[in-house]
Amino acid sequence: MGPTNRSDHKLDHLRPRYCPGGVFRAEAREADDLWDCDLLTTEGSPEAFEVRTGDVIDARITLPSGRGAWPAIWTWRDGGNEIDVFEYHPDNPGTLELSNHVKGGYRYWQDPTVTPGATVGLRVVLGARTVEWYVGGHLVHADGRGVGRTWHAYLIVNLSVSDGTYHGPPPDGTPLSWACPSLKVSR
Numbered sequence: 001m002g003p004t005n006r007s008d009h010k011l012d013h014l015r016p017r018y019c020p021g022g023v024f025r026a027e028a029r030e031a032d033d034l035w036d037c038d039l040l041t042t043e044g045s046p047e048a049f050e051v052r053t054g055d056v057i058d059a060r061i062t063l064p065s066g067r068g069a070w071p072a073i074w075t076w077r078d079g080g081n082e083i084d085v086f087e088y089h090p091d092n093p094g095t096l097e098l099s100n101h102v103k104g105g106y107r108y109w110q111d112p113t114v115t116p117g118a119t120v121g122l123r124v125v126l127g128a129r130t131v132e133w134y135v136g137g138h139l140v141h142a143d144g145r146g147v148g149r150t151w152h153a154y155l156i157v158n159l160s161v162s163d164g165t166y167h168g169p170p171p172d173g174t175p176l177s178w179a180c181p182s183l184k185v186s187r
Helices: none
Strands: 012-016 023-028 035-041 056-062 069-076 083-087 095-100 106-110 119-126 131-135 138-142 152-161 176-186
Touching: 012 152, 023 152, 056 069, 056 083, 069 176, 083 119, 083 131, 095 131, 106 131, 106 138, 152 176
Parallel strands: 012 035
Antiparallel strands: 023 035, 023 176, 035 152, 056 119, 056 176, 069 083, 069 152, 083 095, 095 106, 119 131, 131 138
């Protein structure tokens, strides 16, 4: 993963860093049209922690309100192994994107309570035969595909910035943020 990702329609210039209180920020750069975006990952950490088949991810998040913000909790390893715990775009309120890129499958889950600034509880069960997504304690999607018995990947939490291809870009250089004050993996 490099410092930029234009091919994925993002204006990110990634900056791995500590995010006090779980607040992830993106700030416009003066030198170019990119944004310095916070990213926290277990890849390259001293423990090299990876989530694996059977793990349960629980998170409490507060969604961003600034147009162009693109928060996510996801997994990644060796150019793949991606499970999106969630992705969100404030210009598409009411929708969480839940995806299994390992074995294919996704759901754009819609609910009127998923709005900019809302606090949401998420749970993902990484099963061998099905991945289950829960929002607010309710099962909202089970993909029936799973991740397989030997799957494992690094955990990533970040804030990206949309380039406007699919979702609106930021209207100006106002900093963007969202929060993930609680993230836990259970085995």
